Amino acid sequence: MLNRIWFWLLVIGVCYAPVKSVVAPLMGVEITAFDRDTGQAIPPPTIADMGQEVTTAAIEGAESAVSLCLNLIGPMVLWLGVMQIAKDAGLVDGLAWLMRPLMRWLFPEVPDGHPAQGAILMNLSANMLNLANAATPFGLKAMKELQTLNTTEETATNSMATFLAINTSSVTIIPFTIVGLRSAAGSEDPAAPLFGIFLATLCSTCVAIFAVRTLAKLPAFAATAPEPLSVSVKELA
Amino acid sequence: MLDGFIGFTQALSQWMIPLVILGIVLAARWRGVLMYESFITGAKEGFNVVIMIIPYLVAILFVIKVFLASGLFEDVRWVAAKGLGTIGLEQAAESLELLPLALTRPLSGGAAQGVFVDLIQKPPAGRFGPDSYIGNTASLMMGSTETTFYVLSVYFGAIGIKRFRHTLPACLIADAAGMCSALFFGWLLFT
Numbered sequence: 394m395l396n397r398i399w400f401w402l403l404v405i406g407v408c409y410a411p412v413k414s415v416v417a418p419l420m421g422v423e424i425t426a427f428d429r430d431t432g433q434a435i436p437p438p439t440i441a442d443m444g445q446e447v448t449t450a451a452i453e454g455a456e457s458a459v460s461l462c463l464n465l466i467g468p469m470v471l472w473l474g475v476m477q478i479a480k481d482a483g484l485v486d487g488l489a490w491l492m493r494p495l496m497r498w499l500f501p502e503v504p505d506g507h508p509a510q511g512a513i514l515m516n517l518s519a520n521m522l523n524l525a526n527a528a529t530p531f532g533l534k535a536m537k538e539l540q541t542l543n544t545t546e547e548t549a550t551n552s553m554a555t556f557l558a559i560n561t562s563s564v565t566i567i568p569f570t571i572v573g574l575r576s577a578a579g580s581e582d583p584a585a586p587l588f589g590i591f592l593a594t595l596c597s598t599c600v601a602i603f604a605v606r607t608l609a610k611l612p613a614f615a616a617t618a619p620e621p622l623s624v625s626v627k628e629l630a
Numbered sequence: 631m632l633d634g635f636i637g638f639t640q641a642l643s644q645w646m647i648p649l650v651i652l653g654i655v656l657a658a659r660w661r662g663v664l665m666y667e668s669f670i671t672g673a674k675e676g677f678n679v680v681i682m683i684i685p686y687l688v689a690i691l692f693v694i695k696v697f698l699a700s701g702l703f704e705d706v707r708w709v710a711a712k713g714l715g716t717i718g719l720e721q722a723a724e725s726l727e728l729l730p731l732a733l734t735r736p737l738s739g740g741a742a743q744g745v746f747v748d749l750i751q752k753p754p755a756g757r758f759g760p761d762s763y764i765g766n767t768a769s770l771m772m773g774s775t776e777t778t779f780y781v782l783s784v785y786f787g788a789i790g791i792k793r794f795r796h797t798l799p800a801c802l803i804a805d806a807a808g809m810c811s812a813l814f815f816g817w818l819l820f821t
Contacts, residue, residue, distance in 0.1 A: 395794055399693055406696035413705070446699050454695030457740070458687040462680050470676035475651055477672025478665045482658035524646060533679050533788045540789040548793040549786065557785060557797050561776035562804035567642075568773040574743075575769060578750045580760035589766075589815040590773030596811035597774055601804035608796035616795065 406450075410443040465529065472530035476515060485511035488518075499559070499602070500552045502542060509538035513556055520563040523570065532560060545616050555605050562601040564594045679788050686787025690779055694737045703733045725813070727757075727764055731771055732809050736802065739777040746772050767816030774808035776801075 414437070438446070479485050489496065489510040496503065496510050503509050512535035519528035535556060543550050568590050576583035608614055658665045707729045714723040731749065735742040749768045750760040758764040778801045786794060 394798060395792075398798075399689070402693045402697040405702060406693065406698075406700045409700035409702050413701075447696055450695040450699035451692055454692035455688045457695075458691040459684055461691075462684045462687060465683075466677060466680045469680050470673045473676045474669035474673035475654055478658045478663060478668045479654045480672075481663040481665075481668045482654065482661045484654060484657055522646060524650075527647065527650075529784070530676065532785055534675075536785050536789050537675075537679065540791075547791055549791050549795045549797055553786075553791070554795060554797040554800060557782060558800045558804055560785075561778050561781050561801045562774075562808060563776070565773055571769050571773050574747060575750060575760045575765075578747070578756075578760045578765075579752050580750070580765075582761060585761070585820075586766055586769035586773060589770045589812070589819050593770050593774035593808055593811040593815050597804050597808035600807035601800060604803040605796065605800040608800050611796070614796035 407447055410438075410447070411440060414440065414443070468526040469530045469533070472527050473534060476512075476531065476534065479515075480508075480511065485515065488514050499555055502550065502552045503539070507538065507542070509535055509542065509552075512538050516556075516560065517563060520560060521566050523565060523568050525570070532556075548616050550616065551605075551609050554609065555602070558601040558605040559598060562594065562597040564598050565590055682790065683784050683787040686783045687780075690783040691738075694779060698734065698738060698741055703730045706733070724764065725767075728768055728771060728813070731768055735771065735775050735809075736778040736805050739780060742772070742777070763816065763820050766820040767812060770812035770816050771809055774812045775805045778802060778805055 476485070486506070489506070492510075492514055493505060496513070497505070500510070500513070503513075512531055516528055516531035516535050519525075519531055536553065539550060539553050539556065542552070568587070571586065571590070572583045575586075655665060658668070707726055710729065711723045711726050714726065727749065731742060731745045734745055746768055748756060749758055750756070750765040752759040760766070760769070778798075782794065782798060782801065786792075786797075
């Protein structure tokens with residue numbers, strides 16, 4: 394799936410603009426370009442400009458990926474350290490114990506008291522409070538713990554899929570970033586969308602849980618069956 | 631009253647992280663944890679995990695940037711607006727201003743934030759402003775969805791998972807549900 398998406402994003406990304414500049418005049422559509430700041434009509438980009446733009450985008454994408462990762466090292470090290478303190482103080486296990494019924498229902502493959510439970514809960518709480526730079530370290534820790542329960546090595550488990558679906562649709566109580574951007578834009582009521590965001594994320598989380606549970610049962614998404622035991626027995630003999 | 635609430639949430643947002651860390655450290659102290667040593671034990675894991683992610687993230691961000699540079703999304707909006715215009719639905723055509731945001735959001739956080747800031751810019755610099763229907767609905771859309779491709783490549787990259795199975799479709803369905811409910815609540819609360 395990802396292989397196909399990757400291929401098509403790249404093919405469309407590279408070919409769309411040049412193909413459009415050839416096909417549009419044939420169809421009698423005139424290409425107009427506007428300056429993003431002034432709204433004035435400007436001459437449409439030449440083929441050379443387009444090439445340059447795609448090249449810049451490719452290099453920028455690679456650069457921003459690496460700088461994102463480098464910027465992540467600091468928060469990652471800090472929050473994993475803090476989380477270890479919380480864990481040694483028994484706070485993480487306490488939280489996991491409180492949320493046990495929910496965790497059992499969402500992640501039936503994760504046994505009670507497994508470290509993955511605590512990390513998942515820390516990630517979801519950080520997400521709800523919109524602490525983005527704390528949420529990622531906790532989330533990566535949770536993935537590492539879930540990987541210890543994985544028998545299929547490079548294939549995602551149901552728990553991982555459920556975790557990521559809840560994570561990306563996560564219920565947000567206080568969306569600080571959006572309130573900040575709105576007041577920077579001079580809004581008279583920067584907090585106006587708070588309640589709406591809470592309701593909308595509630596809907597999307599319910600859909601996420603339903604979707605991930607339904608899709609997991611489809612044969613197209615089945616995990617590869619673990620190696621049959623008889624093979625290893627034969628090899629031993 | 632409302633000003634007080636906004637001021638409070640803004641102050642809280644600045645104090646949230648220090649307060650969380652303080653709370654954890656106080657609890658650790660009460661339980662007699664050797665916290666400096668604990669911190670180092672936990673922190674050691676961090677570095678390697680991040681380095682693991684780099685190839686996965688480069689692969690995904692590079693093709694997304696190239697894709698966004700092609701200008702396809704702006705043309706989709708243009709064609710859709712023309713289509714709605716010819717069948718006499720100019721009103722609905724205004725909501726199409728949200729389409730580039732909806733399409734960009736799962737791909738790139740930075741690009742989506744750019745589109746978002748553009749939408750909530752007050753006239754004359756922008757067209758809608760934060761307190762318009764478009765501005766408010768765009769805020770809902772930003773708040774109720776995630777940069778799915780980025781999150782998936784980072785989280786799976788950290789542990790070397792290459793087959794995502796149903797994760798991507800499930801997350802995209804959730805994103806679509808977030809977008810639709812944002813549109814619905816935007817219409818309900820702000821018109």
